[in-house]
């Protein structure tokens with residue numbers, strides 16, 4: 001049995017899968033806010049609970065919002081800031097009395113979709129999560145790629161490639177740079193651009209803009225077309241480096257159906273190839289991909 005834990009900022013989800021990927025058990029608990037010791041205790045309690053309910057001892061994989069630094073073995077880049085600098089891996093191994101795997105949640109997403117999801121059997125898979133942020137993970141021939149700095153696939157803080165004059169210098173990003181891909185493609189980035197472009201007094205949410213576009217609102221449709229163009233350019237720069245067979249989209253923005261038809265029509269202009277056979281696909285496991293991927297680790 002494989003136990004997966006998805007450690008989120010507001011909830012911790014646990015799942016147990018059998019070897020065929022069949023779900024045996026699932027439980028969701030509140031995430032202890034701001035307290036590292038309580039977070040450790042909650043994870044241990046969840047694993048113990050799953051094992052006592054199923055009566056099986058499992059392997060344990062954990063997805064976290066951040067990553068374990070290969071240099072210090074401590075958590076870095078986590079938006080759940082109480083985890084930063086903590087030896088989460090070591091502490092959980094000693095509390096759970098076994099070897100465990102911990103990876104970034106975007107990596108877990110790509111592991112899930114490449115193992116038994118929308119990118120099953122593909123050689124090279126780039127998984128993208130576009131929601132409140134813009135993350136990414138890389139999976140090559142059965143292996144999740146972590147990288148020397150544990151940031152493989154993190155494309156969100158590169159600048160928007162092939163920018164128009166009107167896209168420069170770009171909005172300031174929390175990372176300190178201007179015009180990062182994330183400032184354009186994240187849900188809040190999309191909402192901000194629509195507001196600014198149309199001189200709106202109040203911002204609409206990304207979801208509201210998409211609904212307006214579907215209802216025939218021309219300014220919302222124009223915002224969506226600009227978004228597709230930026231996503232196409234941004235993914236083309238990834239294709240030029242990784243040349244993936246499949247790109248799987250996840251996160252809230254992956255629910256926009258027009259992306260799957262329109263973006264591949266646009267990215268050919270920027271990919272250094274006469275033909276682009278890379279496929280852009282929707283996730284198969286949706287919101288469950290993070291916790292399923294943690295189990296597959």
Ligand SMILES: [Zn+2]
Nearest residue numbers: 157173175180
């Ligand atoms: Zn940035």
